Amino acid sequence: MPIRFILCEPSHPGNIGAAARAMKTMGFSQLVLVNPPEGHPDPAARARASGALDVLEAATLRGSLAEAVADCGLVIGASARHRRLGIAELEPRECAQQLLAAAASGPVALVFGTERSGLSNAQLDLCHALVSIPANPEYSSLNLAAAVQLLAWELREAQGTTLDTPPAESPPATIEDMEIFYEHLQRVLDASGFLDPGNPRQLMRRLRRLFNRTRPDQNELNILRGILASLAPGSGRRDWRGMPADDGESP
Amino acid sequence: MPIRFILCEPSHPGNIGAAARAMKTMGFSQLVLVNPPEGHPDPAARARASGALDVLEAATLRGSLAEAVADCGLVIGASARHRRLGIAELEPRECAQQLLAAAASGPVALVFGTERSGLSNAQLDLCHALVSIPANPEYSSLNLAAAVQLLAWELREAQGTTLDTPPAESPPATIEDMEIFYEHLQRVLDASGFLDPGNPRQLMRRLRRLFNRTRPDQNELNILRGILASLAPGSGRRDWRGMPADDGESP
Numbered sequence: 001m002p003i004r005f006i007l008c009e010p011s012h013p014g015n016i017g018a019a020a021r022a023m024k025t026m027g028f029s030q031l032v033l034v035n036p037p038e039g040h041p042d043p044a045a046r047a048r049a050s051g052a053l054d055v056l057e058a059a060t061l062r063g064s065l066a067e068a069v070a071d072c073g074l075v076i077g078a079s080a081r082h083r084r085l086g087i088a089e090l091e092p093r094e095c096a097q098q099l100l101a102a103a104a105s106g107p108v109a110l111v112f113g114t115e116r117s118g119l120s121n122a123q124l125d126l127c128h129a130l131v132s133i134p135a136n137p138e139y140s141s142l143n144l145a146a147a148v149q150l151l152a153w154e155l156r157e158a159q160g161t162t163l164d165t166p167p168a169e170s171p172p173a174t175i176e177d178m179e180i181f182y183e184h185l186q187r188v189l190d191a192s193g194f195l196d197p198g199n200p201r202q203l204m205r206r207l208r209r210l211f212n213r214t215r216p217d218q219n220e221l222n223i224l225r226g227i228l229a230s231l232a233p234g235s236g237r238r239d240w241r242g243m244p245a246d247d248g249e250s251p
Numbered sequence: 252m253p254i255r256f257i258l259c260e261p262s263h264p265g266n267i268g269a270a271a272r273a274m275k276t277m278g279f280s281q282l283v284l285v286n287p288p289e290g291h292p293d294p295a296a297r298a299r300a301s302g303a304l305d306v307l308e309a310a311t312l313r314g315s316l317a318e319a320v321a322d323c324g325l326v327i328g329a330s331a332r333h334r335r336l337g338i339a340e341l342e343p344r345e346c347a348q349q350l351l352a353a354a355a356s357g358p359v360a361l362v363f364g365t366e367r368s369g370l371s372n373a374q375l376d377l378c379h380a381l382v383s384i385p386a387n388p389e390y391s392s393l394n395l396a397a398a399v400q401l402l403a404w405e406l407r408e409a410q411g412t413t414l415d416t417p418p419a420e421s422p423p424a425t426i427e428d429m430e431i432f433y434e435h436l437q438r439v440l441d442a443s444g445f446l447d448p449g450n451p452r453q454l455m456r457r458l459r460r461l462f463n464r465t466r467p468d469q470n471e472l473n474i475l476r477g478i479l480a481s482l483a484p485g486s487g488r489r490d491w492r493g494m495p496a497d498d499g500e501s502p
Contacts, residue, residue, distance in 0.1 A: 022397055027387040051390050086420070086471065134407065136278040139302050142400070146273055149397040150404050156385065194481035206474060214465035223457060230445040231482040 017048030018145030024052035073172035096158035268299030269396030
């Protein structure tokens, strides 16, 4: 099951080991660490990994979340807070079903932020959706490895119960494809004057959230990029027929 | 909710603190320790309890499981193994339902054995049923606090609590709003030559599916329409600052 568990800047080695153990008990083994603490794997990580030392030792290290999810078709970030950012917020059971359905066509990722502050805005920009664990409103702070255990459990439970989803018409756009699209979009909006060149981030963040929610497939992304090319200031009127939009779904 | 979490002879203080934290995140507070290690509560327990120090400090200490469950109407023991003992073995969801149903008429208990060997035969004799967590057959050993987290989560889920969803930042776009957007989009794509005027339906259908999936709110739809206006063939370069995109979500 190509489900990647990604820990971003984990600060406590013990949590890394405990997360590896939690994953393995539920049958998962792909652990990715984005900038783990120096000296990884620490003795505390090894002790808490217990019988999951193999998962800990096989963990892949990456320098950024963007690198870690570049080839993923679905990225869901674990978030304790209600963020009101226009990113879909799933409950653990829905999260599990969506990850399993998407994992049928390629790698997917479940992403955990650093212990104290969670995912950064730049990391959230790479997420298609968030998963939030309903918890005690007076104290909702699960330990990192406990959150991994709970979501891995729901994934294991959901494997028995997921519906057969029809194969996608076209493979999902990967994070890398989406980055190329966002660069293109930003270039075009810049040229049109829509984007404030002094502060493009705010608007681009909103647009990312909007388009991430829709999880375009490759064909759809090609259509969007075709539209951008046709509308870019300075592009003359051209004949765009024959673009992927015309590739034959019956009306 | 009178559900007691009982840890029998826990050997690692860190696990006691982490169990208290796991309980509190799911809204439970009755922790009972049967023969905890000397020096309880240890600094390691306090550190791992984090914001659940109150639960840790209020833990009741007992000299035997029999004492700890004397007034309970239902006692379920957590067991990793299939024991073939003639005790009913429940899955976590059934366990949660039974505990909640029985808790309506008095105290009930969920009991965890010592880390290395689980519940003793004498302790099993006090259990009405066992709960077993389905896990990886090659490595099924959950950490004690991880098991507490998972079963507490199932109890909370069984209570039917739902996620409080935050009020939307802006009301969702209505079907009517979306129709106006699609007309605008079609006009602009027509003018750019991207749309085949002889057969616009195919492409427009695809774009509708793409944008319907993302379920934009009113603000987002205003941004999209602003972009269309700024990119429409013939629109000069204008200053679009002050559009709803800039309405103040902090970066």
